[in-house]
Amino acid sequence: MQRLRDLAISDTGFVFDPFSGATYTVNGTAQCLLDGLKRGLDRDGLVALLRERFECSDEDLPRDIDDLVQSLRMFGLVPGGFEVGR
Amino acid sequence: MSRPLYDRPILARHQTGLMNKFSRVASMQPQTHIDGVPVQTLIEAYGSPLFVFSEKTIVARYRELRDAFARRFSKVRIAWSYKTNYLDAVCKVFHREGAWAEVVSEFEWEKARHNGVPGERIHLNGPLKTEATLRRVLPEGTLIHIDNFDELALLERLADELHLTPKVALRVNLAVESIPAWSRFGFNLESGQAMTAANRILTGKRLDLVGLHCHLGTFILDPASYREQATKLAGLANELRRAHGAIMSFLDIGGGFASRSKLKAQYLPGEQASPSFDRYAAACAEGMAALDYPAGSEPTIVLESGRALVDDSGTLISTVIANKRMPDGQRGLVVDAGVNVLFTSFWYDHDVVPAQPFGGISEPTVMYGPLCMNIDVVRDTIQFPPMRAGDQVVFRNVGAYNVTQWMQFITYRPAVVIIGADGRHGIIRKREQLETLLASEEVPSWL
């Protein structure tokens, strides 16, 4: 998880990965999740964090969390076998 | 302070090498209405997916083409290319504007007649002219564009038998720089074959040679190709005048003008790459200047433009079924219209936008249709904003060839509607249903 912790994230959602030099854009919810993942939150913790910071209606938050984690795996920002704790 | 609204988390990697990677995304606008009618209203009334045609746009493009040529030629005729879109309502708009019909089969010919086009205002093209077809159309004075020597012989025999002198044109293929010749259609110019065929017609006297025709190909982006074509057609006409005193009443330059779509291999978007009708007309006029005809006997210039006339009047509304994350990190968007409906996805990078206001970060997205086939991709990688299942997208410039080449495969073909110049809308082809398909099937008694 070192790679994730090393990411530089600006307030405007610009992300720099010093390991690869790649850059990304994140929206507010993704930024919030990166924050939670860096802190080692599990799935319930991440869901609670989203609900605390955003006005959520009937969204499927666990699905969205899995989608983001899949992106992180694909971009090599978390190890291949990484799963969010339950 | 109230909390911000939730939207789906997105992590989009910046890619280098995409043209204007930020400005083009930022400039994507939703298309919520078509000719003033809300997309939502259309979907609720007619279902999804849905083809929508704009009468206003058809008329505007038709007049633009006609005027571009009418500024340079005293006599101009547009013959609507039926294969490009032969829905009756669409054809009727063209015919109301004054278009004749250009058809390539007996089916299309019957359709043109059904739409009220007199037989003598139909150009019959293509290699598919059976004896039965010719017997059907010759008594009505249809113009026959001869494709090959067997057809020529058949026509001469039928002329004798039916005691008619059919009006015919010679379809010619010729070489112009920078595009591959469609040499399988008609008689070749450079080898002298076209001249041989013309000599036979003019000395045989059983057919009345009234025109020369050449269709160069399709989606021709360089107007200069039409200058070369016109020079060569004019040259052939001059030769026939010198050798036989024959004067053609029309020279037909075929179709092939590019629409505003973007070919897959093309770098610039269509609205920048595709020449205007005016530029094509100017190039044609330069070439036709070579024509050496007596004053007062100028031939009519015939145009058979298909896609350039109707592509941008057609829109396909499609509904998002699901989002997926693909192994390469791209987002997959599954929509309810696949290549079965949007056949032109094989050639074009379609211009597609959301049908509702959107926010959030765009990311590289591939759009898949609903077919259980790997080839069912309706749009390769495009920067696209977040979409939810149930949202709509709008594919633009899809009026040409889709509603003729679409396939009934796996599911029904969708409804087609037209929006009138005054904002009225109505169905022009019903969505297929089980009964539509069962109507032409039979089960033999032993099964």
Ligand SMILES: Cc1ncc(COP(=O)(O)O)c(C=O)c1O
């Ligand atoms: C003889 C003929 N005329 C006209 C057309 C219409 O061509 P386009 O849609 O490229 O204008 C075609 C299309 O193949 C054709 O074969």
